[in-house]
Amino acid sequence: MATRGFTGRRPSAAFASRLPPGQFETDDFPVLSKGPTPRVDLATWRFTLSDGPRPLASWSWTEFEALPHTVWQGDIHCVTTWSKFDTTWEGVTIDELLAAAGVSAPSAYTLAISHDDYDTNVPAADLLDGRAMVATRFNGAPLAAEHGGPARLLVPHLYFWKSAKWIKGLRFTARDEAGFWELRGYHLRGDPWKQQRYSDDP
Amino acid sequence: MSGVTPSPPSMPAASPWHDAVVERVAVLTPRIVSVFLRAPLAPGLAGQHLVVRLTAPDGYAAQRSYSVASAPGVMPIELIVEKLEDGEVSPFFHEVVAPGDHLEVRGPLGGHFVWRPADGGPLLLVGGGSGVAPLMAMVRDWHASGAGVPLLLVVSARTWAELAFRDELVALQARAPLLRFVAVTTRDAAHRPGDLVQRLDSTALQRLLAAWGHVPAHVFVCGANRFVEAVTTGLLDAAVPAERIRTERYGGAG
Numbered sequence: 077m078a079t080r081g082f083t084g085r086r087p088s089a090a091f092a093s094r095l096p097p098g099q100f101e102t103d104d105f106p107v108l109s110k111g112p113t114p115r116v117d118l119a120t121w122r123f124t125l126s127d128g129p130r131p132l133a134s135w136s137w138t139e140f141e142a143l144p145h146t147v148w149q150g151d152i153h154c155v156t157t158w159s160k161f162d163t164t165w166e167g168v169t170i171d172e173l174l175a176a177a178g179v180s181a182p183s184a185y186t187l188a189i190s191h192d193d194y195d196t197n198v199p200a201a202d203l204l205d206g207r208a209m210v211a212t213r214f215n216g217a218p219l220a221a222e223h224g225g226p227a228r229l230l231v232p233h234l235y236f237w238k239s240a241k242w243i244k245g246l247r248f249t250a251r252d253e254a255g256f257w258e259l260r261g262y263h264l265r266g267d268p269w270k271q272q273r274y275s276d277d278p
Numbered sequence: 279m280s281g282v283t284p285s286p287p288s289m290p291a292a293s294p295w296h297d298a299v300v301e302r303v304a305v306l307t308p309r310i311v312s313v314f315l316r317a318p319l320a321p322g323l324a325g326q327h328l329v330v331r332l333t334a335p336d337g338y339a340a341q342r343s344y345s346v347a348s349a350p351g352v353m354p355i356e357l358i359v360e361k362l363e364d365g366e367v368s369p370f371f372h373e374v375v376a377p378g379d380h381l382e383v384r385g386p387l388g389g390h391f392v393w394r395p396a397d398g399g400p401l402l403l404v405g406g407g408s409g410v411a412p413l414m415a416m417v418r419d420w421h422a423s424g425a426g427v428p429l430l431l432v433v434s435a436r437t438w439a440e441l442a443f444r445d446e447l448v449a450l451q452a453r454a455p456l457l458r459f460v461a462v463t464t465r466d467a468a469h470r471p472g473d474l475v476q477r478l479d480s481t482a483l484q485r486l487l488a489a490w491g492h493v494p495a496h497v498f499v500c501g502a503n504r505f506v507e508a509v510t511t512g513l514l515d516a517a518v519p520a521e522r523i524r525t526e527r528y529g530g531a532g
Contacts, residue, residue, distance in 0.1 A: 079381050098341055107527050108527055
């Protein structure tokens, strides 16, 4: 149904193919979070990989920074309809974390857990084979606190609420357990190319 | 057949697109209009938002989220739209839309930045610019429901003229003793005793809380990111527990 008098502003042809349906490109970097920016102390920061309640491995900030780092460049897409092109992130891939822990993925699902008690569920397959990292740098600088610093999950092929800010752990789960926004009406997986925004989207 | 009826799977809240008719558009401030819509939507909760979809003749569509400013269940539904100079959608609401126009809406959506009268208080609401919209829904719901809890509403804008819902709030405060409305302007003189002329910081928030005399059980902060960061930092400094503070941040999306 056309809206009388609306013409819109289309992305340039070069970018149109990179823009998922219902998204628009922004140069800004909007911030969305459920509450205040948590105050995270690097001196006590730890990242824990666990299988259900059982810890598999954990790293202090110094230990984490000593792990092999990877640079990823590409586009990110927020469910609130903005997309940001050509962002550059640096961090440790989930593959590297598992390798450093000496394990392979123990189950098919995960919950990413944050310092502000935020969590979000991501299928393990969406985290492996170089598809996701725990990012500590954005565009060449330490990740700003309001964007999730010191470390956030980065799963760029899913809507960005899956890229949990202020991450402190990744827990493998036997079942797909809905996280914070998923319990509040958002989709269990969140593929931007399929417009999986709300729980009743296909 | 065993004769046992399996329980149905739990159904998520349906949120299909609905046709909405624009009833009227009113100038709220020099940069904000109120858009009043009629649409067959569920009442929802104060603080929720609608997604609005506009479609061009060739099928190109743009969608944006707008907080509902009217109280749950009140028709027409009021959205407020701030004009962003380089925006794609907001200029449509400021320059093009007219009563009788149709557009598509989805919602009300969102299950976090919401307040129910049963949640009680004391309730602290802090809004910047058009970020007052979801807080206005809460104030209106608080008043309509007769929730007997103290409510402190702090709204910041550049000038007195740019304070959305200012007159309604001043009038409501005169009738509702439990409501305290503090206007904060950054580029204007104070217009009433108790109003502030400054950017909200830790010191100002601590003074406001001390003068109010209540410890907030629920805090909602909405506005541009820089505003929300400053206010939430100030509230944490004022010893308000982080888990009581919910935020909604408006990005630079037009």
